[in-house]
Amino acid sequence: xxxxxxxxxxxxxxxxxxxxxxxxxxxxxxxxxxxxxxxxxxxxxxxxxxxxxxxxxxxxxxxxxxxxxxxxxxxxxxxxxxxxxxxxxxxxxxxxxxxxxxxxxxxxxxxxxxxxxxxxxxxxxxxxxxxxxxxxxxxxxxxxxxxxxxxxxxxxxxxxxxxxxxxxxxxxxxxxxxxxxxxxxxxxxxxxxxxxxxxxxxxxxxxxxxxxxxxxxxxxxxxxxxxxxxxxxxxxxxxxxxxxxxxxxxxxxxxxxxxxxxxxxxxxxxxxxxxxxxxxxxxxxxxxxxxxxxxxxxxxxxxxxxxxxxxxxxxxxxxxxxxxxxxxxxxxxxxxxxxxxxxxxxxxxxx
Ligand SMILES: *Cc1c(COP(=O)(O)O)cnc(C)c1O
Numbered sequence: 001x002x003x004x005x006x007x008x009x010x011x012x013x014x015x016x017x018x019x020x021x022x023x024x025x026x027x028x029x030x031x032x033x034x035x036x037x038x039x040x041x042x043x044x045x046x047x048x049x050x051x052x053x054x055x056x057x058x059x060x061x062x063x064x065x066x067x068x069x070x071x072x073x074x075x076x077x078x079x080x081x082x083x084x085x086x087x088x089x090x091x092x093x094x095x096x097x098x099x100x101x102x103x104x105x106x107x108x109x110x111x112x113x114x115x116x117x118x119x120x121x122x123x124x125x126x127x128x129x130x131x132x133x134x135x136x137x138x139x140x141x142x143x144x145x146x147x148x149x150x151x152x153x154x155x156x157x158x159x160x161x162x163x164x165x166x167x168x169x170x171x172x173x174x175x176x177x178x179x180x181x182x183x184x185x186x187x188x189x190x191x192x193x194x195x196x197x198x199x200x201x202x203x204x205x206x207x208x209x210x211x212x213x214x215x216x217x218x219x220x221x222x223x224x225x226x227x228x229x230x231x232x233x234x235x236x237x238x239x240x241x242x243x244x245x246x247x248x249x250x251x252x253x254x255x256x257x258x259x260x261x262x263x264x265x266x267x268x269x270x271x272x273x274x275x276x277x278x279x280x281x282x283x284x285x286x287x288x289x290x291x292x293x294x295x296x297x298x299x300x301x302x303x304x305x306x307x308x309x310x311x312x313x314x315x316x317x318x319x320x321x322x323x324x325x326x327x328x329x330x331x332x333x334x335x336x337x338x339x340x341x342x343x344x345x346x347x348x349x350x351x
Contacts, residue, residue: 001112002041016122017160019297020130024117024156028109032099032150040109042116045155051140055147061137062192063092066296067253068128068159069114069350071121072338077114079348080336082107082131084253089133092189097146098135106133110154111350117156118350126161128336130297136192169304169321170211172227172291174276175201176309180228180248182218187225187248198228210307212293216276218248224274230293230301231255234279235324237287244271254294254332260344261331267324279306283313290322291315299336300329 006025013022023045030040056062065085070078086103093100110131114121121129133154137147178201181187186194198213205213214232217223224243226232231252233242240262245251262269282288283306291303302321306313316322321329334340335347 001109002039003116004041004043006044012120013158016124016127016158019159020132020157022158024120024129024158026113026116027156028113028154030101030109030152032152033148037099037101037152040105040152042113048151048153050138053140053142054137055139055141056136058142059137059144060191060193060196061096061098061147062135063089063096063098064132064134064190064192065089066190067131067133068296068336069121069131070128070337071118071123073123074338076338077118077121077350078336078338079110079114079131079350081253081257081346082110082348084256085133088190088251088253089135092191093135095186095189096191098137098150101135101152106152107348111348113154113156114350120156120158122158122160126333128159130157130159131155132157134192169302169316169319170293171209171305171307172212172214172303173205173208173210173307174280175205175213175215176221177201178213179218179221180215180225183247185218185248187218188245188250190250195228202228205307208307210305214306217246222275222277224276224279225249226252227293227295230295230298233258233290233292233294234274234282234288235290235322236278236282238289239268239270240324241270241272241274243274246273252294252296254296254299257332257344257346258294258300258328261328262324264343280308280311280313283315288313288315290324292322292325292328294328299332300325302326 026042027045031038067085086106090100135152138149139147201213215225226249293301302325
């Protein structure tokens with residue numbers, strides 16, 4: 001692939017902390033025009049010029065993905081379920097009438113970019129290289145229609161543990177006013193507009209002392225959906241329960257991995273409608289023993305407090321992760337870093 005070299009490389013950080021704040025020297029860019037993609041190239045990470053009339057700025061025809069690469073003490077570089085991310089990106093592109101890049105071509109480009117930047121991948125426990133592929137419309141006219149020009153870009157960000165306090169529980173607020181998505185909309189796709197629409201509820205929840213909101217379904221506000229950057233699991237009466245994918249929930253790859261890991265270890269997982277009343281009743285009776293979120297950034301995020309108006313429920317032991325959440329975190333990060341064997345074929349090695 002064509003590589004346009006940086007004049008000067010950046011200094012790599014000694015210790016990586018935080019999420020999404022620093023970026024590597026290079027990025028991948030591929031452009032679509034006249035009904036086809038160009039060859040794609042690796043270029044220095046830098047500002048991208050857009051005309052003020054660029055369609056992405058006006059109508060938000062854009063999608064993204066998030067995945068991680070890990071480098072272990074043996075120097076192995078490992079990508080987790082990358083093909084699944086590009087497959088999901090295809091569905092997002094389709095929903096917004098955007099052209100897509102072939103999954104194996106996207107994976108090939110990513111492997112080449114990561115190989116070039118492998119020294120940027122941190123090795124300390126809990127750290128990784130966060131990968132952000134995204135695509136956006138870039139027509140230079142204001143008509144509302146599917147654009148004719150697009151850019152597909154991949155940027156890389158060495159990242160510390162997602163939550164500043166590490167693998168520690170978070171507090172969720174049951175959101176009863178705002179909705180994230182409804183059936184027929186774009187909730188099941190990683191399209192950029194979903195996130196802008198969710199910021200307000202998150203800000204209010206944070207002012208009230210919570211970390212994130214627990215979204216309910218858009219039509220009845222009766223059923224649990226997800227957390228907005230994480231899918232959600234409950235341990236209720238000894239069973240693991242998670243909302244079934246229903247057309248408005250984002251089909252998380254971590255969610256899918258958790259379901260497969262639990263099933264393989266003989267744990268029953270119910271994917272079904274989960275009413276919020278069932279959850280608050282379980283919190284009151286003590287039948288609800290664990291809540292945890294799943295997503296690429298945090299992997300597993302235990303939840304120890306659930307707020308509902310003036311009520312606040314403590315779930316499990318305050319300040320610590322539940323048993324199943326802890327086991328899943330250990331298993332998933334073990335597979336990701338190569339400490340445990342990859343029985344599901346989830347890892348792509350970049351040697
Ligand atoms: C990305 C995302 C998730 C988690 O998906 P993963 O593939 O596990 O990272 C969950 N919900 C929403 C809305 C998301 O954007």
